Amino acid sequence: MLDNLLNFINQFVDFNQNDLIAMQERIETIHLNKNDIFIHEGEIADRIAFTNKGYLRVYYNHEGEEITRDITPLHSFATALPSFVSQTPSFEIISAITECELIVIKRNDLEFLYSTFPKWERLGRRIIEEMFVESQRRIYSFITETAEIRYKRLLKQYPDMIRDVPLKYIADFLGIKLQSLSRLRKSIDW
Amino acid sequence: MLDNLLNFINQFVDFNQNDLIAMQERIETIHLNKNDIFIHEGEIADRIAFTNKGYLRVYYNHEGEEITRDITPLHSFATALPSFVSQTPSFEIISAITECELIVIKRNDLEFLYSTFPKWERLGRRIIEEMFVESQRRIYSFITETAEIRYKRLLKQYPDMIRDVPLKYIADFLGIKLQSLSRLRKSIDW
DNA sequence: AGTTTTATTTAACAAATGTTAAGTGCTTAA
DNA sequence: TTAAGCACTTAACATTTGTTAAATAAAACT
Numbered sequence: 001m002l003d004n005l006l007n008f009i010n011q012f013v014d015f016n017q018n019d020l021i022a023m024q025e026r027i028e029t030i031h032l033n034k035n036d037i038f039i040h041e042g043e044i045a046d047r048i049a050f051t052n053k054g055y056l057r058v059y060y061n062h063e064g065e066e067i068t069r070d071i072t073p074l075h076s077f078a079t080a081l082p083s084f085v086s087q088t089p090s091f092e093i094i095s096a097i098t099e100c101e102l103i104v105i106k107r108n109d110l111e112f113l114y115s116t117f118p119k120w121e122r123l124g125r126r127i128i129e130e131m132f133v134e135s136q137r138r139i140y141s142f143i144t145e146t147a148e149i150r151y152k153r154l155l156k157q158y159p160d161m162i163r164d165v166p167l168k169y170i171a172d173f174l175g176i177k178l179q180s181l182s183r184l185r186k187s188i189d190w
Numbered sequence: 191m192l193d194n195l196l197n198f199i200n201q202f203v204d205f206n207q208n209d210l211i212a213m214q215e216r217i218e219t220i221h222l223n224k225n226d227i228f229i230h231e232g233e234i235a236d237r238i239a240f241t242n243k244g245y246l247r248v249y250y251n252h253e254g255e256e257i258t259r260d261i262t263p264l265h266s267f268a269t270a271l272p273s274f275v276s277q278t279p280s281f282e283i284i285s286a287i288t289e290c291e292l293i294v295i296k297r298n299d300l301e302f303l304y305s306t307f308p309k310w311e312r313l314g315r316r317i318i319e320e321m322f323v324e325s326q327r328r329i330y331s332f333i334t335e336t337a338e339i340r341y342k343r344l345l346k347q348y349p350d351m352i353r354d355v356p357l358k359y360i361a362d363f364l365g366i367k368l369q370s371l372s373r374l375r376k377s378i379d380w
Numbered sequence: 381a382g383t384t385t386t387a388t389t390t391a392a393c394a395a396a397t398g399t400t401a402a403g404t405g406c407t408t409a410a
Numbered sequence: 411t412t413a414a415g416c417a418c419t420t421a422a423c424a425t426t427t428g429t430t431a432a433a434t435a436a437a438a439c440t
Contacts, residue, residue: 060330067334069326081326085319114315118308125304125315129275132318135325136259136271140250142332143365144257146426166387175333180427182389336396356417370397372419 001029004075005050005103012126013119022117026109032096038078039094045083046107051076054100055161057169060092068172071097071165073158077127098164147176148184191219194265195240195293202316203309212307216299222286228268229284235273236297241266244290245351247359250282258362261287261355263348267317288354337366338374 002024009015015023029052032038038056039045049056056078058070069092072078083090084107113120141150151174155162162170171181192214199205205213219242222228228246229235239246246268248260259282262268273280274297303310331340341364345352352360361371 062334067330069330069333081319082323085316085323114312115308118305118311121308121311121315122304125311125318126275128315128318128322129271132322132325133272133275135322135329138329139325139332140257140259142329143259143362144252168387172333177428178388179429186389358417367398368418376419
């Protein structure tokens with residue numbers, strides 16, 4: 001059940017039995033149906049999720065339109081971070097693109113783990129470092145690459161995602177309009 | 191001398207006298223002239239810098255061209271993070287746009303502080319969290335905003351930067367070509 | 381099965397940005 | 411002080427992406 005999470009964690013730190021037990025007492029697994037919301041707009045994000053199954057998207061309402069900033073890959077962490085770190089109402093919304101199984105930990109519990117086990121604080125830092133590096137990679141990609149190359153790269157990196165995620169979200173993620181993505185898909189000769 | 195750094199740190203954690211002393215023993219201040227390189231391509235980044243004075247840029251060689259991904263604002267941290275965290279040769283280069291005064295700490299010393307003082311590990315996590323949030327903000331901006339709006343936003347947030355940083359770097363940062371930025375600047379009616 | 385909603389495509393035209401090639405003015409260095 | 415390089419601008423044309431409005435396809439619902 002926790003295999004995916006443990007594999008993920010072990011990339012960053014070595015967990016022993018105690019660390020695991022401390023964690024298991026503080027997590028819960030929840031199930032979301034398609035379009036269910038994990039973090040609502042205006043809510044103070046006090047939970048973080050590991051996507052054990054399914055895809056979440058992070059978006060916000062921009063002039064009446066939903067803008068999807070992120071589609072979480074399988075086996076990764078997601079929360080509305082600006083709200084989570086500053087405990088202010090979230091402008092970001094997180095909802096389930098597909099059916100999801102999430103391993104969830106509350107902010108308080110996470111803070112407890114951070115404060116009690118230095119290893120946890122380290123884990124948190126390492127994970128966020130990786131997320132930051134990935135985020136910078138995406139910025140390079142916006143600066144130097146055409147939408148077509150970004151699309152091809154996405155296909156290669158997450159082939160499953162294209163199967164399960166509607167193109168309108170993919171288009172947002174790539175920074176272009178749905179119609180442009182459609183045109184682009186047509187023009188690609190493989 | 192360390193005022194700016196201490197102010198920055200105190201946004202995130204409360205430092206006492208011991209924390210400060212532990213730090214002061216492990217930092218050094220260096221001076222860079224314009225165009226001096228702080229992290230070379232291929233080097234393993236083992237230092238992180240706080241920009242006490244001046245502007246750094248983070249770039250890499252992309253098909254014969256230098257692509258500037260980041261211009262560090264005053265009083266912020268900079269390193270070639272992918273190299274720094276994984277200790278692999280850096281594809282990113284960091285150099286001084288203007289004369290710079292940097293407060294520098296070595297990776298080993300930082301690791302020592304992380305391991306010895308939980309507060310430091312927390313500080314590291316908090317800082318990187320903020321950097322990540324800022325990075326996500328920039329991604330939203332690439333997705334939803336035109337280059338003109340991104341330019342105006344930059345002007346407003348860092349008015350000094352435009353004075354001291356050549357437009358070619360600003361253009362890269364905004365994700366457009368120098369000539370497009372020039373055209374855009376002309377067409378703005380304030 | 382039939383109806384409604386959602387997903388995706390298509391097309392014509394508009395707007396934004398890129399490309400190439402010059403030009404101007406400013407700074408730097410022999 | 412002149413020559414060289416750098417920073418920035420300009421302009422014409424090309425390409426990419428956006429916009430609007432439909433059409434078709436697929437999925438979800440009753």
